[in-house]
Structure formats: C-alpha cells, structure tokens
Amino acid sequence: MNGSDDPLRYAGIADRLDAAATELDELMFDQLRAAVSAKSGRPADDKRLIKARRAIERAAHLLRGWDDPVDD
Incomplete structure (x- = not known):
C-alpha cells in the first residue's frame, strides 16, 4: 500500500x-516572557524556532494535501 492509499x-x-x-x-x-x-532583547533562539515552526507547519499542510502556503 502506498501513502496516498492511507490518508488517515x-x-x-x-x-x-x-x-x-x-x-x-x-x-x-x-x-x-523571560x-x-x-x-x-530578542531571545537568541527566536529566529531559529520560528523557522522550525514554519517548516513543521508546512509539512503538516503538505501531508493533509493542501498547497504549501510558502510557495504561493
């Protein structure tokens, strides 16, 4: 069974x-908050965490079959 056969x-x-x-x-x-x-100033890891969060969000969208919002 390939992945497209198992949307759940x-x-x-x-x-x-x-x-x-x-x-x-x-x-x-x-x-x-800290x-x-x-x-x-801005936490040192802020940019890196934002990038990681966006990448995770893109992956979730792609798995659900939605278009990648960054590619629009």
Whole structure:
C-alpha cells in the first residue's frame, strides 16, 4: 500500500506535527516572557524556532494535501 492509499495515516502524522508546532509556540512564548521580565532583547533562539515552526507547519499542510502556503 502506498501513502496516498492511507490518508488517515497522513492525517495522524500531520496532527502530531501540529502538536510539535504548539509545543514550539509555548517554548517561544516562555522565552519571550523571560526576555521581557529580564528587560533583555530578542531571545537568541527566536529566529531559529520560528523557522522550525514554519517548516513543521508546512509539512503538516503538505501531508493533509493542501498547497504549501510558502510557495504561493
């Protein structure tokens, strides 16, 4: 059976990717809150985490059969 014959499996993976993206969001917000409390600048990992979150979001969209929003 190839992957296109099993959309539920793709959807399950996409759901787990969504959960990972949510976890990254929580991490980013925690870092931003800490930076605000410390009155420091942008957290060092902020850009990297944003890129990772976007990549995960793109992968979830692709697995669901949606167009890649970045390619529009």
